[in-house]
Amino acid sequence: MSETVTLTIDGKDISGIKGETIVQAAKRAGIYIPTLCDFDGVTSPGTCRVCTVKVDGRAAAACKTRVAEGAVVECDTPELNELRKMLIEMLFVEGNHFCPACEKSGNCDLQALAYRFAMMAPRFDYEFPDREIEARPKKLMIDRNRCVLCQRCVQSILTENDEPLFTVSNRGNKAIIEIDVKKADGIDDELAQKAMDICPVGAIIRKRKGFSEPIGTRKYDKTVIGSDIQG
Amino acid sequence: MGKKITIEPVTRVEGHGKVTIHLDNDNTVTESRLHIVEFRGFERFVQGRPYWEAPVLVQRLCGICPVSHHLAAAKAIDVIVGAGTGDGLTVTADKMRRLMHYGQIFQSHALHFFHLCSPDILFGVDGDPAVRNVVGVAMEHKELAVQGVLMRKYGQEIIAATAGKKIHGTGAIPGGINKNLSIEERDAFLNGIEGNPQLTADQMVDWSETVLEFFKDYHRKNKDFIDGFASFPSSHLSIVREDGALDLYHGVIRAVDAEGNRLIDDVDYQQYDTIISEGVKKWSYMKFPYLTELGPEKGWYRVGPLARLNVCDFIDTPSAQREFEEFRAYTKGKPNGMSMHYHWARLIEILHAAEKMRELLQDPDLQGEDLVVQGRRQPSGVGVIEAPRGTLFHHYDVDQDDQITMCNLIVSTTNNNEPMNAAVNGAAVSHIQGQPEITEGMMNAVEVAIRAYDPCLSCATHAVGKMPLEVSLVDRQGNTIAVKQSNMSV
Numbered sequence: 001m002s003e004t005v006t007l008t009i010d011g012k013d014i015s016g017i018k019g020e021t022i023v024q025a026a027k028r029a030g031i032y033i034p035t036l037c038d039f040d041g042v043t044s045p046g047t048c049r050v051c052t053v054k055v056d057g058r059a060a061a062a063c064k065t066r067v068a069e070g071a072v073v074e075c076d077t078p079e080l081n082e083l084r085k086m087l088i089e090m091l092f093v094e095g096n097h098f099c100p101a102c103e104k105s106g107n108c109d110l111q112a113l114a115y116r117f118a119m120m121a122p123r124f125d126y127e128f129p130d131r132e133i134e135a136r137p138k139k140l141m142i143d144r145n146r147c148v149l150c151q152r153c154v155q156s157i158l159t160e161n162d163e164p165l166f167t168v169s170n171r172g173n174k175a176i177i178e179i180d181v182k183k184a185d186g187i188d189d190e191l192a193q194k195a196m197d198i199c200p201v202g203a204i205i206r207k208r209k210g211f212s213e214p215i216g217t218r219k220y221d222k223t224v225i226g227s228d229i230q231g
Numbered sequence: 232m233g234k235k236i237t238i239e240p241v242t243r244v245e246g247h248g249k250v251t252i253h254l255d256n257d258n259t260v261t262e263s264r265l266h267i268v269e270f271r272g273f274e275r276f277v278q279g280r281p282y283w284e285a286p287v288l289v290q291r292l293c294g295i296c297p298v299s300h301h302l303a304a305a306k307a308i309d310v311i312v313g314a315g316t317g318d319g320l321t322v323t324a325d326k327m328r329r330l331m332h333y334g335q336i337f338q339s340h341a342l343h344f345f346h347l348c349s350p351d352i353l354f355g356v357d358g359d360p361a362v363r364n365v366v367g368v369a370m371e372h373k374e375l376a377v378q379g380v381l382m383r384k385y386g387q388e389i390i391a392a393t394a395g396k397k398i399h400g401t402g403a404i405p406g407g408i409n410k411n412l413s414i415e416e417r418d419a420f421l422n423g424i425e426g427n428p429q430l431t432a433d434q435m436v437d438w439s440e441t442v443l444e445f446f447k448d449y450h451r452k453n454k455d456f457i458d459g460f461a462s463f464p465s466s467h468l469s470i471v472r473e474d475g476a477l478d479l480y481h482g483v484i485r486a487v488d489a490e491g492n493r494l495i496d497d498v499d500y501q502q503y504d505t506i507i508s509e510g511v512k513k514w515s516y517m518k519f520p521y522l523t524e525l526g527p528e529k530g531w532y533r534v535g536p537l538a539r540l541n542v543c544d545f546i547d548t549p550s551a552q553r554e555f556e557e558f559r560a561y562t563k564g565k566p567n568g569m570s571m572h573y574h575w576a577r578l579i580e581i582l583h584a585a586e587k588m589r590e591l592l593q594d595p596d597l598q599g600e601d602l603v604v605q606g607r608r609q610p611s612g613v614g615v616i617e618a619p620r621g622t623l624f625h626h627y628d629v630d631q632d633d634q635i636t637m638c639n640l641i642v643s644t645t646n647n648n649e650p651m652n653a654a655v656n657g658a659a660v661s662h663i664q665g666q667p668e669i670t671e672g673m674m675n676a677v678e679v680a681i682r683a684y685d686p687c688l689s690c691a692t693h694a695v696g697k698m699p700l701e702v703s704l705v706d707r708q709g710n711t712i713a714v715k716q717s718n719m720s721v
């Protein structure tokens with residue numbers, strides 16, 4: 001039997017299973033904590049900090065923080081929502097996100113978060129970085145203009161031999177996602193699709209498949225991100 | 232002292248431009264130029280992008296005629312994915328795209344007529360500028376204004392149902408279309424959008440006849456102006472269906488001279504660059520295309536509604552055909568070179584588009600499920616379409632990694648560059664020559680001439696947003712005698 005703990009999120013009592021993260025426990029209780037890099041709620045890379053909450057008064061990433069007995073979590077507060085919005089704006093300005101021509105538009109988590117937090121124009125200056133496109137693999141391409149370095153792909157897309165297909169090169173603001181072109185040419189369509197789907201933005205794109213989903217049928221065309229959790 | 236008069240901005244043209252009329256010491260016109268400022272560099276911008284993005288990306292170069300760019304790019308990319316052209320696509324894809332296109336033609340022509348043209352003809356060239364605009368039309372001709380609004384809405388709803396959105400949709404994809412037309416959507420267009428009995432396919436045909444009659448009545452009463460204003464002979468170019476029918480979506484390139492002799496005899500548009508060259512002049516960012524064989528001096532041509540009706544042999548919808556016969560008989564079967572007859576031709580095309588939409592909506596192929604075809608990948612593709620304003624060329628080269636390496640666009644308004652300069656000059660010569668003073672009416676005459684061509688300057692210069700403007704007076708020695716600057720919204 002797993003041990004349960006009781007904690008509060010925004011004043012509401014919820015129960016968590018010892019060892020799980022605050023994001024997981026909240027989700028089961030129907031409370032939406034905004035996330036971006038988190039993809040399965042189990043092994044989040046913890047790179048984006050969009051899920052920042054306050055635990056007993058101190059800021060913490062809810063996707064990396066385990067539930068604890070009696071913890072008092074604040075999530076949906078003006079201060080924290082403003083912080084999240086700022087983080088999202090920063091992600092927009094440090095890449096080249098041109099939603100209108102991106103085929104992930106409507107299926108993009110970053111765009112959906114921007115809508116949820118009512119981002120109008122970012123308060124920061126656009127950096128317009130020079131980013132290269134990796135277009136050599138037969139089935140996929142990486143448009144680094146749109147990469148937010150969440151590392152979902154690095155963690156979750158593995159070849160048949162359990163080797164990672166995507167890796168991070170360089171550090172800090174020089175960091176980029178690379179793909180092993182030889183290995184990539186060996187993958188099947190299913191894995192290619194999985195890689196595109198796992199990418200929260202339009203950085204990993206399947207080749208020769210664009211725009212087949214009509215407007216109106218895409219994930220966030222009619223519902224706000226998080227509404228599947230919060231109802 | 233020779234002087235240069237600059238009129239700007241050209242109001243009521245989509246986008247903007249500036250006009251200079253060069254006068255000699257005795258106020259005779261020496262030359263007139265339509266200047267186009269700023270270039271947005273879209274052809275460079277798409278380099279490196281994956282080819283399947285082109286139809287969605289390139290339409291952004293114009294907020295006014297995006298559907299035309301969307302479809303021209305999609306047609307070029309069809310060739311690249313090996314789907315070919317014309318009947319290479321499935322019938323559902325072909326007809327959905329045609330419906331989208333006729334919806335765009337319909338709403339664009341309606342916009343032009345009601346917002347841009349009708350103030351000129353209702354209130355006259357010398358009309359009070361305070362009422363000579365769309366608000367004036369709405370106040371004095373309420374019924375007409377309401378029709379205009381509803382006709383535009385109908386066209387826009389057709390676009391939304393085929394492209395996914397009223398502007399900047401994604402419907403046309405490489406080798407086909409990403410949706411068909413549902414029965415519910417179809418029924419709404421046939422029986423009334425949102426239950427509005429005025430928004431039906433039949434009503435659109437009827438209203439198109441009404442506005443055409445309205446224009447023809449005006450023409451009967453103002454023959455001198457409509458026939459004589461900015462009239463000049465030229466060659467004409469357009470695509471036509473292989474049997475010679477007017478076809479705004481697909482066909483072969485045909486051009487005729489001012490006498491109606493064939494200059495280009497139904498050439499496959501994949502070969503457009505063997506028959507058309509693009510000239511550059513140092514005073515304009517807009518290129519000057521011409522028929523290579525005739526050279527830059529003699530090879531320029533008109534495009535758009537007037538050119539299309541001069542080039543095609545017949546129209547395959549009955550009411551528009553009846554009007555076409557009357558139009559052709561007016562010039563005894565010879566090509567029509569009267570700039571103001573662009574309006575007449577445009578309204579015949581509105582009627583044709585309305586008839587085409589009605590015909591397509593009743594076609595069960597629109598509910599087909601077979602949407603996309605692909606074949607052998609090709610390194611290069613050309614897409615050509617008759618956009619509302621004229622022939623539009625898109626050409627892409629793609630490398631083995633699927634990235635675009637080259638993009639060349641010749642937009643409708645660019646094709647009409649030389650004719651617009653000729654029209655401006657015609658207006659200048661007839662209204663300004665010998666007059667020591669530049670009146671509001673004279674200035675307006677120049678604008679009326681340009682508006683007949685419905686130029687999309689936003690699209691031709693690939694410019695959007697704010698544009699710095701400069702007004703200058705220059706004497707014959709090239710000395711600037713006055714400069715005025717402003718910043719206008721586009």
Ligand code: SF4
Pocket residue numbers: 142146147148149150151152153154166177198199200201203204
């Ligand atoms: S490519 Fe996509 S999944 Fe991978 S790090 Fe960048 S944004 Fe994340």
Ligand code: NI
Pocket residue numbers: 293294295296297687689690691
């Ligand atoms: Ni345009």
